[in-house]
Amino acid sequence: MGGSLEGSFPDEARVYRALGLAWVPPELREADGELEAAAAGRLPHLVEQTDLRGFLHCHSHFSDGTVTIAEWASSCRAAGYGWVGITDHSQSSAYSGGLRAEDVGQQHAEIDAVNAGATGILVLKGVEADILADGSLDYGPDVLDRFDFVIGSIHSRFGMSEEEMTRRVLTAMEDPRLTILGHPTGRLLLQREPYAIDLERVLQTAADRGIAVEVNADPHRLDLDWRMVRRARDLGVTISIGANAHSTGGITNVAIGLGIARKGWLEPSGVLNTRDADGFLAFARQRRTVAA
Ligand SMILES: [Zn+2]
Numbered sequence: 001m002g003g004s005l006e007g008s009f010p011d012e013a014r015v016y017r018a019l020g021l022a023w024v025p026p027e028l029r030e031a032d033g034e035l036e037a038a039a040a041g042r043l044p045h046l047v048e049q050t051d052l053r054g055f056l057h058c059h060s061h062f063s064d065g066t067v068t069i070a071e072w073a074s075s076c077r078a079a080g081y082g083w084v085g086i087t088d089h090s091q092s093s094a095y096s097g098g099l100r101a102e103d104v105g106q107q108h109a110e111i112d113a114v115n116a117g118a119t120g121i122l123v124l125k126g127v128e129a130d131i132l133a134d135g136s137l138d139y140g141p142d143v144l145d146r147f148d149f150v151i152g153s154i155h156s157r158f159g160m161s162e163e164e165m166t167r168r169v170l171t172a173m174e175d176p177r178l179t180i181l182g183h184p185t186g187r188l189l190l191q192r193e194p195y196a197i198d199l200e201r202v203l204q205t206a207a208d209r210g211i212a213v214e215v216n217a218d219p220h221r222l223d224l225d226w227r228m229v230r231r232a233r234d235l236g237v238t239i240s241i242g243a244n245a246h247s248t249g250g251i252t253n254v255a256i257g258l259g260i261a262r263k264g265w266l267e268p269s270g271v272l273n274t275r276d277a278d279g280f281l282a283f284a285r286q287r288r289t290v291a292a
C-alpha cells in the first residue's frame with residue numbers, strides 16, 4: 001500500500017495537483033491564504049537570486065567596513081551583480097567611523113576611478129545617513145545632493161515614545177533625498193527589541209511617497225520582519241534587500257534577505273534590487289525631481 005502511494009505521489013507537486021492546487025513554495029506555508037491562492041491560481045511568482053541585479057547597503061573602509069571600493073566592485077561582479085551601491089555611515093555615527101563631510105570628495109573620487117577602470121560592474125555613490133533625533137538627515141541637503149541615493153537609518157535615541165519616533169521617521173520621509181528607509185524597527189535579534197513606532201503609518205507613507213523600505217539581511221537584524229514585508233507588499237511599498245555587509249563575506253547575507261522577501265510574497269517587480277542601474281537611479285531621482 002505504502003509502495004503504491006509513493007508510486008502515485010513521487011513528489012509534492014503531484015500531491016498538490018491531486019488536490020486541485022498549484023504547488024506551494026515552502027516559504028509560503030503559514031496557513032495564511034496560500035492554499036486559497038493556490039486553488040485560485042494566484043500564487044505569487046516569487047523573486048529569485050537570478051532576478052537580483054544590484055547589491056545594496058555595504059560599508060567600505062571609508063567607515064566601519066574592511067573593504068576598499070575596488071574590492072567591493074570586483075567581489076560584487078564575481079557574485080553576479082551589475083551594480084553595487086556603497087553606503088558608508090554618515091558623520092554623526094562617529095562610533096562607526098562615519099564619513100566626515102570633508103572626506104566625501106575623496107570617496108567619490110575613488111569611486112569614479114574604480115568605475116573608469118572596471119568593466120561589468122557600476123559602483124554607485126550611496127550613503128547610510130543617520131536620521132537625527134529631530135528627523136533631519138545627517139549632512140544636510142548640500143552634501144546629500146552629491147550622492148546618487150540615500151539610505152536613512154536610526155542609530156541613536158532608541159528610547160523615544162511611539163509618537164516621537166513615528167514623527168521622527170515621518171519627518172525624514174519628507175526629505176526628497178531619502179531613497180530607502182534602513183532597518184525600519186532597529187531590532188537586534190535576542191539583543192534589542194524593536195523601537196516603538198507606528199509601522200503601519202510609516203509603510204503607508206512609503207507607498208505614497210515612493211520610498212523603498214529595507215529588508216536588512218544582516219542575520220542579527222532581519223528587519224523588516226517577514227510578516228511586515230507582506231503587509232508592505234500589500235500596500236504597494238517597494239522593498240530593498242540590504243546586505244548591511246562590512247566585509248565581502250557579508251555578500252552571502254543577501255540569500256537570507258531574499259528568503260525573507262520570498263516569505264513576504266514578493267515578486268521581482270516589488271524588489272528594488274531587480275532593477276538595472278538606470279532603473280534604480282531613476283527611482284532615486286524621481287523623488288528629488290517631484291519635490292523640486
Ligand atoms: Zn545601520
Ligand SMILES: [Zn+2]
Pocket residue numbers: 057059128244
Ligand atoms: Zn549599515
